[in-house]
Structures are given as structure tokens and as C-alpha cells.
Amino acid sequence: MRSRIGTSRLHGALVCGLLAMGMASSAIAAGQALTAQDYAQAERYMAYNTAPLIDHMVRSVHWLDGTHFWYVDHDASGDHYLRMDATNGQAAPLLDQAKLAAALAKAGKKDIKADKLGITDYRVATDGRDDIEVGGKHYLCNLHAAGECVDKSTLVKSDKEPGVLSPDRKQEAFIRNWNLWVRDVASGKETQLTTDGVENFGYATDNAGWKHTDNAILAWSQDSKQIATFQQDQRKTGDMYLVTTKLGHPELQSWKYPLAGDEHVTMIERVIIDVPAHKVVRLKMQPDQHRSSLCDDVSCGEDGGWDDVKWAPDGKTLAFVSTSRDHKHETFRVADAKSGEVRTVFNEDVATYYESGNGAVNWRYLPEANEAIWFSERNDWGNLYLYDLGNGQPKHAITTGEGNVTEVLKVDAKTRTVWFRGVGRTPGVNPYYQQFWKVSLDGGEPVLLTPEPADHTITLSEDGKYFVDSYSTTTNAPITVLRDANDGHTMATVAKADIKRLLATGWQPPEQIVVKARDGKTDLYGLLFKPTHFDSGRKYPIVDYVYPGPQTGSVRTFGFAPAEGDHQALAELGFVVVALDGMGTPWRSKAFHDAWYGQTGDNTLPDQVTAIKQLGQRYPWIDLDRVGMWGHSGGGNTTADAMFRYPDFFKVGWAESGNHDNREYEDDWDEKWQGLLVTNKDGSTNYDNQANQLIAKNLKGKLMLAHGSIDDNVPPYSTLLVVDALIKANKDFDLLILPNQHHGYAADTPYVTRRRWDYFVQYLAGDTPPKDYALKPWPWR
Structure with missing residues (x-):
């Protein structure tokens, strides 16, 4: 293990070198030839480079019993596995990491390091040994003496x-x-x-x-x-x-x-x-x-x-x-x-589609009271209702009003208490921020247990007495605390993230943006990324990253993230990058989510276009004559759709693994969002409005279509339908087929990412990319 002094000196030298690279990149201007150094500057902001520079960012914890949980705390010296006692807030080492690393190495685990163990599951076995999962394998370890681990699969023949x-x-x-x-x-x-x-x-x-x-x-x-x-x-x-x-x-x-x-x-x-x-x-x-x-x-x-x-x-x-x-x-x-x-017992019928929550089903079975908790959006918002199992009738609403119950985490039948995550229930707070509440089964005003205006990640103890709360915003790094589940008061601080090492590289958070939707009334929320060498006197092409939903949106989180995909990295190459959750995505009202039910070819595109135009009016440094888009899966569908439906607005598109016609996709997804297939007497169908190959002839700009050759989620034939239509329409386009890759590109991901950067640099910014720049191999340890 390196000493803290040695690590600090190495970090100082690294920062000096990176700052020099940053100053070199600040000279980037349209029409120039970018260098490998410019791409290296961009790569600095990929997650594998930014995440290790955050100290004490604890988001996930694992409860061992009603009063103890374990977690990983990271700093410049590596990962530290800790165990906290909820009764007194005291933390201690979970185990002897050096002894465990040595024992795992003896058991055949190669390249194991004490400061980066990669434990994904831990519990105490019935015989007192530590049951540890590392690299997909379970080991039984006795660390009380010299230290010994045994691969569990060798103990029982199966x-x-x-x-x-x-x-x-x-x-x-x-x-x-x-x-x-x-x-x-x-x-x-x-x-x-x-x-x-x-x-x-x-x-x-x-x-x-x-x-x-x-x-x-x-x-x-x-x-x-x-x-x-x-x-x-x-x-x-x-x-x-x-x-x-x-x-x-x-x-x-x-x-x-x-x-x-x-x-x-x-x-x-x-x-x-x-x-x-x-x-x-x-x-x-x-x-x-x-x-x-x-x-x-x-x-x-x-x-x-x-x-x-x-x-x-x-x-x-x-x-x-x-x-x-x-x-x-x-x-x-x-x-x-x-x-x-x-x-x-009872039914619920809806005009479009029913969903029972976000992340997990929200209904619960309470046979002792002959009751059930039922989730419904019948008042345009996701609320909980109490049903009588005897007559199948609702007794009353458990929660009411605007805002959604997103996930019920626990129900205590004895105290008749429900704990749930919710969004949009606090006026003036970002409607995507998750907060934590409790409410009585018998109704009444819910109690907010996490009052901070931030996005809260909650891990509740099995007995419901405590919860660990990690809260953050895009600009404020996570603070993780232990709280009492009865009233939410803070019992102990688990960790406070420190981003000084990250900031020393020139990193900056994205800007939260709010624009109006297609209706001119509804607020839409998103993130905007600018180069760290931003020059307000320049005009920047804009790249719209999109995932249309309807089951999720373009923005991965409104909480803190050291990297949102490669958005900041791409921005470093001379772009403004935006991600926006348009109408038709979840977490808001039922009407918002239903905005284009039965018209999945909509793909939030009217909102994307009007949002970018509003940003262009708001910020003179956005060049509305150079607008690009990219996305994967549903985002790949949307990107091609945008290039065909708005050919004069979107100039460059990069469409990965798109489900371009959902008649070529598995039955459940689009039958939920588009409805059951109906064929009319003239041969047309209610699915024609979402079929990209039918409008491919409208292409004017530069379009790259990418797909894995053995994609068993969205089979490649979906992209080939568009390819065939483009050929028949005599349109120029680009095609990248990744042999033996599935829906995710695995080892080919660095190559695809670099090629995507090159595509926007060359065709949207008008610059020349460096030849054959190699990104760090993925996945990373």
C-alpha cells in the first residue's frame, strides 16, 4: 500500500499535468485540428477518472441486522469497509482488509488488493465465518486467526x-x-x-x-x-x-x-x-x-x-x-x-396503461386486517388507497393531493404505518428530488422525514426503526446520515463527501435548466454541460442526449454525480451538451406521462426542439444552426426519428441500437405504450406513426446507425429496416455493426464512444479529430 505522502505527491504532479492539458485545450476553436491531448482532456471527465477523486461519498449501505450496517468509505488511500452500530453511531472496520486480501489470494483470487477488494455482498455465516462475495464468487473466510478463505462452490458439490x-x-x-x-x-x-x-x-x-x-x-x-x-x-x-x-x-x-x-x-x-x-x-x-x-x-x-x-x-x-x-x-x-x-377482490381499469409505482410495486397484502394497500393515479397523481378485502371496496385514501408515491419501502401492520419515497409533494422543490415520508394507514397528513431540498437515497433497516439517508444535488456532494425512522431526526453522520481532489482537475457540475414544454405552460427539467474552458464570446454547437421514455427519461439523476455518462467529456471537445426529460416520461403527473400515449413516434421530440430553441434565445453562445442528437436503444430510435422528422433542425445524429419499429420488438413494451396492434382495411396500422423506416426518405443531415450483431434485446433487424429504407431512398448514411456484441457494447464501448466523439467533432463542430485515439479499456477495476 502506498503511503499517504506518496499518494499526495503523485496527485500533485498529476494535477499540474492535467491543468497544463486544460490550458492547451482552451485554445480549441472551430475548424481546428484537435489533438490527442484535447481528447485526453475530455477523457479526464469520464467516470473512471472522476469517481476515484471523490472522498467519503457513501450512497449505498447494507443492513446486517436491525442495528448494524456496513458500507464502503473511499479516500485517496483506497476503499475502507466499515460497520456502524445504529444505537450509538459508532463506526469500526468491518474486517481486516489486509488479512482478507492475503486469504483470498491464497484461495485463488488473482490480482486482489487490500485497498480495492470489490466486495459486493457480506454477511456472517451460521458458523461465525464471514460469507463474502467478490468477483461473482462466494467465499467463507475465517479472519480470526491467520486468515483463511475457501471458495464456497468447492465445499458442496452441485x-x-x-x-x-x-x-x-x-x-x-x-x-x-x-x-x-x-x-x-x-x-x-x-x-x-x-x-x-x-x-x-x-x-x-x-x-x-x-x-x-x-x-x-x-x-x-x-x-x-x-x-x-x-x-x-x-x-x-x-x-x-x-x-x-x-x-x-x-x-x-x-x-x-x-x-x-x-x-x-x-x-x-x-x-x-x-x-x-x-x-x-x-x-x-x-x-x-x-x-x-x-x-x-x-x-x-x-x-x-x-x-x-x-x-x-x-x-x-x-x-x-x-x-x-x-x-x-x-x-x-x-x-x-x-x-x-x-x-x-377488485379491479382497476384505465384508459391508457396502469403502473403500480416506480422501482417496485406499491400494493401490499394485509390479511390480518383483511385489507390491502393499492396504488392508483386516479386523481392524476400516484397515491395510496386502503381497500377492504371483504367487499373489494376502497375504504379511503391513505395519501392525497399532488405529487407521487414512487415506492413503498415498508408497512408496519401493527402500528399501521407506511414509509414511502415520493416526488413532487413539497412545493418549490425540484419535482424529481426523491424525499422520504411516513403516513398512517388510517390517513392523515404524511410526515416528511427528509426535509432538505435535495435528492435522497434511502436505505431502511428491516425493522423500520432507522434509515440511512444520502442526500445531494447536482452541485452539492452527498451527505450521508443515520436517521430515526419515527421522526427523521439525525442520529449520526456516516460521511460527508469531499470533492477537493475532483475540483482540482477543473471539474465543474452541470447546470440545472428549466424550460417550457410544447404546450408553453409545463415546466421541463434538464441538465446542461459546458466545456470547462468555456468562452462566452464563442458560438457552440449543441448536442442533445436523449432517452424518450416512456419508462424513464434522459436525465440519469438530479442528485450529485461525478460524471453523467460522457456528457462533460463530449462538452470538453467544444460542445454544449443537454439532457432533458420531455413530456411522456415518468415521475410527474399521469397526464404528463400520458402525453403521447399511442403515438410513440413522438419520442418527446416536440419538447426537445422547443427546449433547444428556448436555450438558443436564452444563451447567445448556443449555435442553433448546429444541433446534433445521440441516444442508445430508445434514444437511438429517437435520434433517427429526429433526423427524419426534423431534418432541417437536427444536422447530425448518432443512433445506437434503436428499436426503430416496435413491431420488430418484444410484445409487452410497445403494446403497453402504443396499444394493441390494429390493422385498418387499407393495410395501414396504428403502429405506422412510430416506424422510422417509413419516414427515412426525409434524411438530410449526417446519420450514423450503430448496432450489435447479436443484440438479443433489440435485434439488429430493427436497424436494418431503416438501412433498407435509406438505400431505397438513395440516401447517404453511415453504419457501424459491432460483431458479437449485445445491446450493451461491452469491450467495444471505448471504441464506439471515441467514434461518436469523432463524428460530432467532424460533422457538427467542423473540426478534425485526432486519428485513432484510444480510450481506456472498459470495464475498469
Whole structure:
């Protein structure tokens, strides 16, 4: 390990060199030849260079029990793993990092360093050893003596199917040959639970078309004795095909991938499995759509679980929500776990689409009180309602008024208290700032537990007594504190981020901007990035980074970030870069989100155009004659759409992996946002308004289309439809196909990023990029 003195001296020398590079870059002017030094100046502001320069930025913590959590605190000397006692706010080392690094090295973990361990999971095993996950592997470590770690996979002989742990952590359920099995964690003994699973009609299978994994989708009962899952029927679902690039015969990849408008799509038959008895109870109901009330998959949450299913604490009943194919009809049902009888409790029908929250489903099952918490946007805002499970009628609203409940984090049935994240509920505060609240199930005014006007990241203890709050804005680095969940008062400071080392490089935060939407009334929020060598006497071309939604927006966060993608890096090359959340994106009112339902070709473009024009009027240094756009996936779709729909406004576009016609994409996503496919008598359809190939003939500017050749999320045929239309229209364009790359570009990302910089430098700014500049390889350690 380097000493603090040695690190400080190295940092000082680095800063001097970087400042010299910054002064050299300040001479950049339109029409000049940029150098490798100019690109190196830009690369300084990529996340892999900026993030390590922030000290004490703690955002995520991991609760070990009701009173202890662990976290990583970083400074110039490396990463420090700490454990805090919530009862007194005292922090101590989680473990002996030097001893752990040595033990992991002996266990075969290569290139491990004590100051950069990369621990992704930590808990204490039942035998007292440390159970640690590093680099995707779990190790059992005894650090009390000399230090010894053992790869857990060598202790118990088992196959490699990924499993879902039971709540008592003694069993894990997994899929093998289309059937569901359980494995005893301690002994490795395996037991088959189902026997009638067959190809494309298997149990718990994870296949949404756009993703297809070996994970099991299920929900364990709290006593670890029952499993709720499904038998997924894809026997009539259409196939998708891709081939790899290699010398010789290519490898054919095929899997089930239903398309919007297909007659036959994936269906699920719900079952409950009694694990000790190996008994399968099939619920007495018709097959359900492979849908979620939250997203475009039956499994949406970060933990990969089954979101729309909730067990009663006693395991006797199971509540679940069925979603119609078009997401307009939701049905709340309760099943008897022993008999399989199903009772419909209530429904919610909407004109466009229903969503149960942001990040996680917000409904809850409260069988002890014979009640349920239900989320609805029936008053144009996302609020919570209490329902009577006996008669299926709403009792009252739990929350009311403007602003959204975005995610329910905990419900205490005994105290009848709900803790939730929310946005837009505090007047005068940025409507995208997450804040934390509690409210009684019986109604009343919610209590704001995080009053600071900032974006709050919350981690609540399992018992709901404490929470860790990391709050920040784009200009104020995170302050992380431990708070009392009853009234929100601060109990201890966990960390205060220090950005002095980052500021020494010349780094600057983006500017928050507010403009009017297409209607001239609604406020839109975004971020604007300028070069650190900004000259107000110059005219800068503007690049619009876009992701249209509808499930998310262009702005990754309104909290603090050392880098928002490569926005600041691109700005360094002589651009103004903007990201704006237009109408049709989430987190605001239902009407705002519904702005272009059924017209997904809109892609927020009317808002992007009017926003850029407003910025051009506001800032004389923005050149409205040189406007570019780029985006990935939905943003790639939008970029091509912009070049075709507004060919005189957008001059240069870089479109990555776009879903250019959603009839070529998986069924659930666009059937939710565009509606079910309707073909008219003349052959036209309600999907024509979103098909980029139909308007490709309008292209005037410079357009690059990029796609991975084995993209199994948005298959490359979507881009090839546009390519074919451009060829037939005799239009010049550029095409970049990335062999053997998926929806994300993995090892090709640095190359694609550099090529994107080159494209805007050459065609939008009119400069000459340096030849073959090489960005740092990704991913980084």
C-alpha cells in the first residue's frame, strides 16, 4: 500500500499535468485540428477518472441486522469497509482488509488488493465465518486467526444452475430441464419438485423475449415451506434468430421472442408448491398474461423476484395481481394455498396503461386486517388507497393531493404505518428530488422525514426503526446520515463527501435548466454541460442526449454525480451538451406521462426542439444552426426519428441500437405504450406513426446507425429496416455493426464512444479529430 505522502505527491504532479492539458485545450476553436491531448482532456471527465477523486461519498449501505450496517468509505488511500452500530453511531472496520486480501489470494483470487477488494455482498455465516462475495464468487473466510478463505462452490458439490434462496437461507430453488428443484445449501442434496415441465412449457422460467436467463422466477413463503411460481407456456410463441460472427459456420442462436401484434404470446399458469410434500397445487383460474403491473416483464425488481405476488405471513393465502395484455386492466386476487381456489377482490381499469409505482410495486397484502394497500393515479397523481378485502371496496385514501408515491419501502401492520419515497409533494422543490415520508394507514397528513431540498437515497433497516439517508444535488456532494425512522431526526453522520481532489482537475457540475414544454405552460427539467474552458464570446454547437421514455427519461439523476455518462467529456471537445426529460416520461403527473400515449413516434421530440430553441434565445453562445442528437436503444430510435422528422433542425445524429419499429420488438413494451396492434382495411396500422423506416426518405443531415450483431434485446433487424429504407431512398448514411456484441457494447464501448466523439467533432463542430485515439479499456477495476 502506498503511503499517504506518496499518494499526495503523485496527485500533485498529476494535477499540474492535467491543468497544463486544460490550458492547451482552451485554445480549441472551430475548424481546428484537435489533438490527442484535447481528447485526453475530455477523457479526464469520464467516470473512471472522476469517481476515484471523490472522498467519503457513501450512497449505498447494507443492513446486517436491525442495528448494524456496513458500507464502503473511499479516500485517496483506497476503499475502507466499515460497520456502524445504529444505537450509538459508532463506526469500526468491518474486517481486516489486509488479512482478507492475503486469504483470498491464497484461495485463488488473482490480482486482489487490500485497498480495492470489490466486495459486493457480506454477511456472517451460521458458523461465525464471514460469507463474502467478490468477483461473482462466494467465499467463507475465517479472519480470526491467520486468515483463511475457501471458495464456497468447492465445499458442496452441485451443478451451476442459479438458485433462489429461501428466507431461512437453508434451501435454494432452481430450474433444471424445465422443472423446478430445490437444493439443500449445507449438503448439496437436490430434490425434484415438479415432473411435468417440458420444453417451452417449464416452471419458473425467465424469458421475456428481450431477456432470457436461467434464473428461477418465484416467491418463497415466509416460513420457507411453499413456493409460488408458474408454468410458462411458450409453445406457440414465435422465435427470434441471431448468428455469431466467426471463421467457418456461424452459431445459430434462437429463443422465444413474442412480437407486438402476434396472435400467440407467452402465457403463465400459476401454481403453489408445497416443498416438504413435493405437491403442486395449480390455481383454479385461466392462464394469465405474462405481464406485470410495473414493467414489461413478469419480474421487474432488482432482486429478480416475482413482484406482483405477496404471501400472507401464515402462508395460508397468496395475493397477486393479474395484468391484461394491453396493461389497461388490473385484477387483485387472493388464492387459497392448499385448495388452489381463487377469489377476485377488485379491479382497476384505465384508459391508457396502469403502473403500480416506480422501482417496485406499491400494493401490499394485509390479511390480518383483511385489507390491502393499492396504488392508483386516479386523481392524476400516484397515491395510496386502503381497500377492504371483504367487499373489494376502497375504504379511503391513505395519501392525497399532488405529487407521487414512487415506492413503498415498508408497512408496519401493527402500528399501521407506511414509509414511502415520493416526488413532487413539497412545493418549490425540484419535482424529481426523491424525499422520504411516513403516513398512517388510517390517513392523515404524511410526515416528511427528509426535509432538505435535495435528492435522497434511502436505505431502511428491516425493522423500520432507522434509515440511512444520502442526500445531494447536482452541485452539492452527498451527505450521508443515520436517521430515526419515527421522526427523521439525525442520529449520526456516516460521511460527508469531499470533492477537493475532483475540483482540482477543473471539474465543474452541470447546470440545472428549466424550460417550457410544447404546450408553453409545463415546466421541463434538464441538465446542461459546458466545456470547462468555456468562452462566452464563442458560438457552440449543441448536442442533445436523449432517452424518450416512456419508462424513464434522459436525465440519469438530479442528485450529485461525478460524471453523467460522457456528457462533460463530449462538452470538453467544444460542445454544449443537454439532457432533458420531455413530456411522456415518468415521475410527474399521469397526464404528463400520458402525453403521447399511442403515438410513440413522438419520442418527446416536440419538447426537445422547443427546449433547444428556448436555450438558443436564452444563451447567445448556443449555435442553433448546429444541433446534433445521440441516444442508445430508445434514444437511438429517437435520434433517427429526429433526423427524419426534423431534418432541417437536427444536422447530425448518432443512433445506437434503436428499436426503430416496435413491431420488430418484444410484445409487452410497445403494446403497453402504443396499444394493441390494429390493422385498418387499407393495410395501414396504428403502429405506422412510430416506424422510422417509413419516414427515412426525409434524411438530410449526417446519420450514423450503430448496432450489435447479436443484440438479443433489440435485434439488429430493427436497424436494418431503416438501412433498407435509406438505400431505397438513395440516401447517404453511415453504419457501424459491432460483431458479437449485445445491446450493451461491452469491450467495444471505448471504441464506439471515441467514434461518436469523432463524428460530432467532424460533422457538427467542423473540426478534425485526432486519428485513432484510444480510450481506456472498459470495464475498469
